[in-house]
Amino acid sequence: MLSALITSSSLAIASLLIGFALFVAWWQFGRRIHALIWAFSFMAATIGHGARIIGGPLSGHNDLLAMLACHASVASFAFLAWGFGLRAGRDNRLTFAFWGVATLALLLCYFMIGGAEGRMLNRIITAGADAAMVAIIVATIKAASRRALMLRFLFVGYGAYICSVAATAWLARDGGMIGGPVFFAVLSIGTPTGMIATGLLTLLIVAADLAEELRRQAIADPLTGLLNRRGLEQQVAPIFASSRAVRRPLVVVLADIDHFKSINDQLGHAAGDAVIRAFAAHLHSIGRKGDLVARIGGEEFALVLPGREVHEAVALVESLREGVPAALRGIASADRITASFGIALVSDGETFEVTLGRADTALYRSKKGGRNAVTLEPPPELARAV
Incomplete structure (x- = not known):
């Protein structure tokens, strides 16, 4: 009895600390909603272990406290699955469905069956x-x-252990093959390890x-x-x-908004x-997969276009230039922007x-020539030949 009380107290404290850390x-770090849901998971586990602690001195309410502990366990795992679903952008309706069915089943066992048989069924349902x-x-x-595969492997092992708890609960029923102490031993072996390991995994x-x-x-x-x-x-190095x-072929483009300073000033x-x-x-809308678009300072942008011949790149950039006034029309009441x-x-x-330096030279020539223009800087070998 004392050993079980110490174990439940330790788990309640550990769950509370993990929940608080989450x-x-x-x-503090970006309000990631799945972290909050995982915090609720361990708070629910704290409530469950607290119910087991209270069950010692309040032996006359064993059925109620056992039922509450089972509800807390189901809620803890439901919050855990919900958090993983949110993190992965998955639909959580299946999680909510299992949670709802388990909750109803636990309530039915408590109100309609009760006693030792009801507690046994509650353990199996949980x-x-x-x-x-x-x-x-x-x-x-x-x-x-590899890390994701390892995580899946650990959860599969944890799930197998939980299934063994259900089988042991059935075998430990009145008139079953094993006694209650064996069930509690199985529960005590894996529950602390699984809870603490899950807490550490979620924190990691x-x-x-x-x-x-x-x-x-x-x-x-x-x-x-x-x-x-x-x-x-x-990202440009491997390209x-x-x-x-x-x-x-690989093309580098520099783009600069004309008269941008006057927009800021006015x-x-x-x-x-x-x-x-x-x-x-x-700029981003006209690219294709594999192209890079970056803002490298102020109103200056760079594009890296792999696999494009020069004539393709020039045609693309010309279409970009021609589309600028329409794309920026009416932005902040500015006049025609090029x-x-x-x-x-x-x-x-x-x-x-x-290459970026040569693109910058070409951009300077576009600016010097009156702006709203596209200039191609010839390769060094062609320039030398000329």
């Missing part, structure tokens, strides 16, 4: 519902990496999500959502290496931001920085 993660929630979690986790997943978000923020422009200069440099290996920075967002959307472009074809052995 709540803090939700509150274990079955918990195993169903674990199965939903396993189905939700995408096996796209939240930490990994936060790390990924920080990495994304480090390479993304917050105003437009495009890559920033760092992100462009990171350059691949194009060089298979001798595939209409304010809010209007300038609106123009930049609209221009970014215009943009200038510079194009450079990557030469053999040329680095991204060198």
